Amino acid sequence: MVKGDANPAEHRVKFGALCDLMVLDYEKHRRHGLATLKNQIKILKRFFGLDKATDITSERLDRMVIDLRKKSIRIPRSTTAYRQ
Numbered sequence: 001m002v003k004g005d006a007n008p009a010e011h012r013v014k015f016g017a018l019c020d021l022m023v024l025d026y027e028k029h030r031r032h033g034l035a036t037l038k039n040q041i042k043i044l045k046r047f048f049g050l051d052k053a054t055d056i057t058s059e060r061l062d063r064m065v066i067d068l069r070k071k072s073i074r075i076p077r078s079t080t081a082y083r084q
Helices: 008-012 016-029 034-049 059-068 077-081
Strands: none
Touching: 016 034, 034 059
C-alpha cells in the first residue's frame, strides 16, 4: 500500500461498529462519562447507525444538527466540535 492510500477495509466499517468499540474501550479502561457517551451515541445512531463511517460527511452532520434543533433535542457538544 502506498502512503496516503486508504485501506480498502475501512470503507466497509459501519458507524455503529465504531460506536460499539468506543463503548467497549470506555468500559475496559473504566473511563468516566460512560453513561454520557452511551446517551450521545444513542442520538447519533438514530442518524448514522447503519451507515458506513466513511459516508458521514460534515454536510450530513450539519443536517443532523439542524434536524435535532428543530425537534428541540439536545445536541451532543462533541458532535459540533468535530466540525472544526
